[in-house]
Amino acid sequence: MKRVALGTIISLMLSAPLLGTTRVDLDHDWSFRTDPEQVGETAQWQKHPPPNTDSINVPHTWNIGRHDGYLGKAWYFTTFEMPVQSVDLHVKLHFGATFYSARVWLNGVELGSHEGGYTAYSFDVTRHLQRTNQVAVEVDNRISAATIPGLAQRNSEHAWYDWWDYGGIVRDVWLTMGGPIQVGRQQIRTKISDDGAVVEDKILLENYFAQKQQVSVRVTAIGPHGETAGTETLNVALDPEVSSVGVSTKIPNAQLWGIDHPNVYRMLVQITGPQGQILDEQSDTFGIRKIEIRDRHLLINGERVRLTGVTRHEESLWEGLAETPGTMLHDYDDMRSLQVTLTRPVHYPQNSFILDYADRHGILLIPEIPVWQFSETQLKDPRVLALAKQQMREMIEESGNHPSIFAWSVCNESDTGTPGGIAYFQAMRDFIRELDPSRFVSYADDHLPGLKRAQDSAANDADFLMMNQYFGSWHGPESELSESLDRVGQMFPDKMMIVSEFGLPGIFAKDPEDADRMRVRIIKEQMPELARRDWIAGAILWCYQDYKSRRNLPGGRDRGYVEHGLVDENRQRKPSYYVWKDLNAPASMDARWEHAAEGPPRDFSVTLTPNGMQDLPSYPLRDYRLAWELSDQAGKLLVSGEQQFADLNAARTVSGSVGPRPDAKILKLHLTLLRPGGMIAAESWLDWDSEAATRQPDGHVKGSGPGAR
Numbered sequence: 287m288k289r290v291a292l293g294t295i296i297s298l299m300l301s302a303p304l305l306g307t308t309r310v311d312l313d314h315d316w317s318f319r320t321d322p323e324q325v326g327e328t329a330q331w332q333k334h335p336p337p338n339t340d341s342i343n344v345p346h347t348w349n350i351g352r353h354d355g356y357l358g359k360a361w362y363f364t365t366f367e368m369p370v371q372s373v374d375l376h377v378k379l380h381f382g383a384t385f386y387s388a389r390v391w392l393n394g395v396e397l398g399s400h401e402g403g404y405t406a407y408s409f410d411v412t413r414h415l416q417r418t419n420q421v422a423v424e425v426d427n428r429i430s431a432a433t434i435p436g437l438a439q440r441n442s443e444h445a446w447y448d449w450w451d452y453g454g455i456v457r458d459v460w461l462t463m464g465g466p467i468q469v470g471r472q473q474i475r476t477k478i479s480d481d482g483a484v485v486e487d488k489i490l491l492e493n494y495f496a497q498k499q500q501v502s503v504r505v506t507a508i509g510p511h512g513e514t515a516g517t518e519t520l521n522v523a524l525d526p527e528v529s530s531v532g533v534s535t536k537i538p539n540a541q542l543w544g545i546d547h548p549n550v551y552r553m554l555v556q557i558t559g560p561q562g563q564i565l566d567e568q569s570d571t572f573g574i575r576k577i578e579i580r581d582r583h584l585l586i587n588g589e590r591v592r593l594t595g596v597t598r599h600e601e602s603l604w605e606g607l608a609e610t611p612g613t614m615l616h617d618y619d620d621m622r623s624l625q626v627t628l629t630r631p632v633h634y635p636q637n638s639f640i641l642d643y644a645d646r647h648g649i650l651l652i653p654e655i656p657v658w659q660f661s662e663t664q665l666k667d668p669r670v671l672a673l674a675k676q677q678m679r680e681m682i683e684e685s686g687n688h689p690s691i692f693a694w695s696v697c698n699e700s701d702t703g704t705p706g707g708i709a710y711f712q713a714m715r716d717f718i719r720e721l722d723p724s725r726f727v728s729y730a731d732d733h734l735p736g737l738k739r740a741q742d743s744a745a746n747d748a749d750f751l752m753m754n755q756y757f758g759s760w761h762g763p764e765s766e767l768s769e770s771l772d773r774v775g776q777m778f779p780d781k782m783m784i785v786s787e788f789g790l791p792g793i794f795a796k797d798p799e800d801a802d803r804m805r806v807r808i809i810k811e812q813m814p815e816l817a818r819r820d821w822i823a824g825a826i827l828w829c830y831q832d833y834k835s836r837r838n839l840p841g842g843r844d845r846g847y848v849e850h851g852l853v854d855e856n857r858q859r860k861p862s863y864y865v866w867k868d869l870n871a872p873a874s875m876d877a878r879w880e881h882a883a884e885g886p887p888r889d890f891s892v893t894l895t896p897n898g899m900q901d902l903p904s905y906p907l908r909d910y911r912l913a914w915e916l917s918d919q920a921g922k923l924l925v926s927g928e929q930q931f932a933d934l935n936a937a938r939t940v941s942g943s944v945g946p947r948p949d950a951k952i953l954k955l956h957l958t959l960l961r962p963g964g965m966i967a968a969e970s971w972l973d974w975d976s977e978a979a980t981r982q983p984d985g986h987v988k989g990s991g992p993g994a995r
Contacts, residue, residue, distance in 0.1 A: 784822070
């Protein structure tokens, strides 16, 4: 799909017919106003925007600045120009997400409404277009017991969910313009075969003609380096409205998607008419991989892995939920430096930027809809089930082609140990399997250790367990963790587990500094406990950053930032950040000087030991390289080098030469183990000081400075 500015598309339309669907961004030049008295619709704001509006761009949330904390309705307005329409032009208006519920008007005509704050939706606006067009959007961020997210009534009737209700148009807005035959979307699934892979592409095609149309559907799989990997063509007769066409494409010598080799393909769909003219084209990315759960273990492409990571709320002090790519890139690059290979990633559907990042950086995801601490009464409510299915369907249809997604989660910490909760999970699991039978289904549970029988919980029906455990705070003394894990493991003897949350909330400490000391202790003591049980395939720390909430705050506060992260709300790193980073390196390094009889060392050696399956994390390390730089007391680079490893599957020792350095009083050796893409996987420092060396009877000086495990 082509992306152009609105002025450009108008010029194209006036000069020639539009071939193919084009995206036109509408993020700029909006007006905004709150409506605390709820007079907007009665006052006809949908037709005549009111005075005293703020000029803004979207994505936008009103919870930054003077409207922070505002609950209720607010309005957004914009205009765009459109020439007189051709009968062949069809236009849709798209919203990436509006929190929470929205109604949309175009030129005073109500197009429809949408409920749910994290998924995309659209309206066909073709018949409502004029030369000058006015869009009006009413957004309401209030919640109830029947909204998702909604009041968290598992423990209290009026409890709020544990993140902020950022009202607004919180993701992009755009138009798509195309002809009378368009590609709606693709559903791409892959199967690995002995001689490559087979890609099954279910293509939804829209035919706006009143009768059948003969077209050709050509699919081209484009490989990670831009090469043509496979192609197929079908001739089909499209019925009016929406048709589904299935195309199977073989890809020989397929390049698989994995943790350190996240090969991403692109599937290009082209629709051509009887004369060979292109009527529309659309592309989407996908990956070729096989993810299995076998013998309580997680496997990627037939190889066992144990993965770790952190969660992250889509939020910042400066943008709220209306995040820009710069903020998301900063945070995920920082999380990647923490060796994140698995995340949930939080309680609600994610921005497509984050999903694309995970695809291209080898991070496994378990996306979730925001059913958070719902009671059995809520889970039994037909309105809640219908809304949960709607949000899950929207998430799967929007995000289902991403190779990073290996499972879907249907709720968090809700009453799933009740008959109503079990029925809710079973209904959602069966619904998901109809939409996407290729992926696993689970949910996050914080009550597993308290169960008497596996049959008393929806966890018994999940494809794998996800356990939130906060021993050392909410769930009891840290000393109870080991026994609780064993009890859960024995109760579900055939199920793999991922620890979907653990960590320490700051409310259990006297101040943030004390909280982080406790967090460090929990990380250091609990990670080995999790690693000891080989049926625990992953562990996810809650969470990356401190986040805004009405819950889990120190006494006397009803809003503010929950002290729970490895970094604070300003992204300033805490000591726990570095502890987590060190513990999650996929290999350890032991560096030492090889001393001459006297004077500075002439050589050094480094022993690299990859983590084994007794460790968390652990996964195959291929195409890694060890790089080193040696500097003197002035920071002058003296020596550098590197060693490549095709397969780092056992301990390896590398030696390097220092050479004669008569003027060097201090030597500083910096060692980095680099992933195939260049990201640092582990690092260590080794220093030599001539004055310290003369004080040692044996002339031996140990390395100093922080090092990898």
